[in-house]
Every structure is written in C-alpha cells, then in structure tokens.
Amino acid sequence: MTDSLHIHRLQKNYGPLRALDDVTFSVAPGEIFGFVGSNGAGKSTTMRIILGVLAADSGEVRLGADLIDLERRRRIGYMPEERGLYPKMKVGPQLTYLARLHGMSAAAAETSARTWTERLGVAARFDDDVADLSLGNQQRVQLAAALVHDPDVLVLDEPFSGLDPVAVDVMSDVLKDKAAQGVPILFSSHQLDLVERLCDRVGIISAGSITAQGSVDELRTRDGQILEIVGPHPDSRWADGLPGVLAADYASDATRLRVHDDVDDQAILAAALAHGPVHRFAANPPSLTDLFRELV
Numbered sequence: 309m310t311d312s313l314h315i316h317r318l319q320k321n322y323g324p325l326r327a328l329d330d331v332t333f334s335v336a337p338g339e340i341f342g343f344v345g346s347n348g349a350g351k352s353t354t355m356r357i358i359l360g361v362l363a364a365d366s367g368e369v370r371l372g373a374d375l376i377d378l379e380r381r382r383r384i385g386y387m388p389e390e391r392g393l394y395p396k397m398k399v400g401p402q403l404t405y406l407a408r409l410h411g412m413s414a415a416a417a418e419t420s421a422r423t424w425t426e427r428l429g430v431a432a433r434f435d436d437d438v439a440d441l442s443l444g445n446q447q448r449v450q451l452a453a454a455l456v457h458d459p460d461v462l463v464l465d466e467p468f469s470g471l472d473p474v475a476v477d478v479m480s481d482v483l484k485d486k487a488a489q490g491v492p493i494l495f496s497s498h499q500l501d502l503v504e505r506l507c508d509r510v511g512i513i514s515a516g517s518i519t520a521q522g523s524v525d526e527l528r529t530r531d532g533q534i535l536e537i538v539g540p541h542p543d544s545r546w547a548d549g550l551p552g553v554l555a556a557d558y559a560s561d562a563t564r565l566r567v568h569d570d571v572d573d574q575a576i577l578a579a580a581l582a583h584g585p586v587h588r589f590a591a592n593p594p595s596l597t598d599l600f601r602e603l604v
C-alpha cells in the first residue's frame with residue numbers, strides 16, 4: 309500500500325505561454341486516473357513536473373503528507389512522452405540495468421526483466437538490440453522499463469499509443485493488477501473509449517487548466533442526461549420549449565435532447581407521440597468523447 313499522489317496548484321510558464329494554470333488533483337492508492345486533453349493542453353508538462361524532470365514555477369507535488377523528493381521519485385514508474393531507451397543496447401540487459409539503477413539487486417533485476425518481458429510478450433527479443441524491434445514492440449519494452457523496478461506509483465505518458473489490440477489488453481490488465489496492489493496510477497491517453505473503460509476517475513485539462521474531474525459516471529451525468537428519440541419528424545422541432553429540456557439536436561437519424569436529471573420523461577414521450585409514432589425512446593448519458601468535445 310502506498311500513499312496518494314497529490315498535485316497541488318501547479319503553475320508553469322514557458323516564456324509568455326502559460327502551460328499550467330493552477331492544476332490540482334489527487335490519485336489515491338489503487339486508483340487509475342486518466343488524464344485527458346487536447347494536444348498541447350499540459351499533460352506531459354504536469355507529468356514531467358511530478359518526476360522532477362521539469363521544475364514548476366509554483367505549486368507542489370506530494371506523496372501522502374510529504375513533498376516528493378529524489379528518494380520517493382525513484383519509486384515511481386515513469387513512461388516519458390519522449391521514449392527513452394538506448395537503441396543499441398539489448399532488451400533484457402537494458403531492463404536489468406534500469407532495475408539496478410532503481411536499487412534492485414542483480415539477481416532480482418534480472419528476474420524482474422524476464423518476468424516483464426514475458427508478461428508484455430517480448431521475451432523472445434530479450435537478447436536483441438532495442439533498435440531491431442518494431443515500434444510497437446519497442447513500446448512494450450518501454451512499458452517494461454516503467455514497471456521493472458516494482459514501483460509504488462505509476463506515471464505513464466500515453467502508454468497505449470502505438471500498441472496493437474492484444475498489447476492494449478495486456479497493458480490494461482497490468483494496470484488493473486497494479487491498482488489492485490494499491491499503486492496509484494496516472495496515465496494520459498487520447499483513446500477515450502479506453503479511458504472510459506479503465507479509469508476510476510478522469511481529469512480533463514484544457515489550455516493548462518483542469519476543466520472537469522471526477523468518476524466517469526459523475527462526469528457523464530453532471531450536466532443532465534441525453535434522451536434519444538426516433539419517430540417525430542425533426543422539422544417539427546417538437547421538443548422546443550418543453551419543461552426540463554436544456555438543448556435539442558434534431559438530426560435526421562434521431563432527436564437528441566439534453567435534459568435535467570429530474571425531467572418528467574413521460575411528458576416528453578407524450579409530446580413526441582403527439583407528433584406521430586415513436587419507434588425508440590432511450591436515456592443515454594453522454595459518452596466521455598461527447599463530454600470531452602464539449603469541455604475542450
């Protein structure tokens with residue numbers, strides 16, 4: 309069991325550009341936190357500050373009650389955006405070396421390198437140079453490098469990018485296992501379906517500010533629900549002005565209404581029926597992708 313990772317009021321400017329503006333969130337032990345945002349929103353900058361690769365202008369990173377220091381940072385498994393393997397070094401010896409840098413004994417480091425190459429499906433490449441592997445397999449080795457020293461915290465910058473579906477499944481299982489062991493996990497991704505499936509909580513960052521955070525369900529239901537109705541002709545704009553309707557999108561395949569959580573759905577159904585037969589009437593919370601589009 310490790311401590312919570314706390315990111316508190318981070319501020320970072322690159323010259324005139326405000327890259328991070330008051331970024332605050334926490335990742336509890338055993339929690340998988342998905343960090344999502346457009347290109348250039350500030351995800352990598354935040355992660356680099358957590359790892360100490362970059363200094364914040366102000367704000368703090370804590371593990372439990374303690375400010376994070378070099379010793380605690382050695383216990384983090386980090387996958388940087390700019391992948392950092394030695395291309396001319398063999399896979400197995402490189403992972404063993406990295407584990408040793410984090411303080412493992414020679415025997416434990418080698419055992420761990422073998423375990424993780426096996427788990428991530430690159431054991432057959434143990435004695436090949438990294439440069440001779442396909443990009444996807446290099447990515448798997450990069451993930452092994454983040455995991456090989458049995459870290460207490462995981463900070464992974466787009467760990468799923470470039471992985472084939474089998475590797476995505478393996479990696480998802482690895483993250484769930486690490487979370488079950490009490491490791492707090494922060495990862496960034498543009499694959500929102502994956503984030504929605506895997507994460508306990510999500511933080512959405514836009515232009516350096518966190519615009520929403522919470523469980524996927526909290527985020528999806530925070531601005532009411534979506535009702536999807538198939539039947540009445542869209543041109544009739546039959547739902548305009550009905551009580552509880554916040555917005556209406558009359559598409560050719562269906563009408564989608566954003567409604568208050570406590571809306572009288574039977575009154576909406578009655579209004580639809582007054583304009584003709586209704587073939588489908590369903591309540592769908594917006595997907596994370598819908599939400600992301602709205603917030604970013």
Ligand SMILES: Nc1ncnc2c1ncn2[C@@H]1O[C@H](COP(=O)(O)OP(=O)(O)OP(=O)(O)O)[C@@H](O)[C@H]1O
Pocket residue numbers: 322325327345346347348349350351352353354389
């Ligand atoms: N070393 C730097 N010098 C100047 N500007 C930088 C530097 N690094 C990042 N930036 C800028 O800071 C902002 C945040 O970048 P960052 O890499 O943190 O975003 P990101 O959310 O990780 O994006 P992506 O999804 O594209 O990886 C961007 O506008 C970027 O151009």
